[in-house]
Amino acid sequence: MGSHQARKRFGQNFLTDQAIIQRLVRSIAPKPDDLMVEIGPGQGALTRPLMDAVDHLHAVELDRDLIALLQRTLSERRLTIHQADALRFDFSTLSSGPRSLRVVGNLPYNISTPLMFHLIEQISEVRDMHFMLQKEMVDRLVAVPGTSDWGRLSVMIQYHCRTDFLFPVPPGAFNPPPRVDSAIVRLTPHDQLPAPVTDYTLFSELVNQVFTQRRKAVRNGLKRYLTAAEINAAGVDPGLRPDCLSLADFATLANTVAAARATEAP
Incomplete structure (x- = not known):
């Protein structure tokens, strides 16, 4: 595969550890007819095994150079790449109905919070979300009251979703290795809100x-x-x-x- 220099402005750290990739795919458990959307496919490390498991995969990528790389190396029949900023992308346009979208991504730290809130605005279309994030952020997503990690992010995301810490990911699983630990989180929208609000x-x-x-x-x-x-x-x-x-x-x-x-x- 052609090489691509990770870009700091896009917060790019590419996942390269095959054992971690396979464990993540097993956690997602994709089915052939799943409507799967990958945010930030990067060099395709997770894209390839997802494409092997689903009939068709959608990917949202901002970096034109990476899109060219993916188009050269992956089958376009099984993959639709949307050249877009995920923070502005209307995910509901890919939906086939309520709770149809399965979203996955290795999210850059600088956009992870606004991106989760952007997806929350379209939560009725989402079945589940699997994200690789900075571990410190996953700790906040799954936090319980009475702990230092419990805060605005915990309350607002848990209002909409059940949050599950799946497993940690060490810096060495990436190229270049980030200076922080990462982790995988699963967000599953509630069928019924646990604490509904009127406004x-x-x-x-x-x-x-x-x-x-x-x-x-x-x-x-x-x-x-x-x-x-x-x-x-x-x-x-x-x-x-x-x-x-x-x-x-x-x-x-x-x-x-x-x-x-x-x-x-x-």
Whole structure:
């Protein structure tokens, strides 16, 4: 295969460890008729075994040089490459209906959070997502309340998905090796939301606001929304720090604010 220099501006670290690649494919367990989308196929290390397993694979890639490399070395009959920025790509255009898309990717650290939020906006089309991320980020995705990793990312992603830490990936599995450990995470959209909210925009804003003051009691972060007495009446201790509140607590608080605003509305 022709060589390609990893580009820093695209955050490229190419997966090269065959044992890790095979373990990842086994975890994904692709079926022939799966509607599989790979984000950032790179030099095709994961693309090839996925193409062997599914009838057709979609890939979203920004780097034109890599697209040329993939087109030279892979069968175009089994692969459709979309030259696009994954952060702006409309994944729903590939969907065949609700919960039809299976998304996989080795995500550059600099775009992983906004990309997950972009996919969340299209979550009704997604069956599952398997991502290779910086391990520190996977720890935050799978975190539980009362731990230092529990934060805005944990709450917002777990609102929509079950999160499973699958396995760690050492730096040596990549070329060039990154300076950090990586890990594989599976995100599976809930069939039924565990803690539904009446106003999602308000919920998102409230969670964000509270975690900007994560070392202070939640009554500080919530003072523009609720008094300490109102927080207490909602069944949440206003003296707790944000990282002690559960997803259900945040949903309850957001729904309390939404209900109060609805009664105030003319």
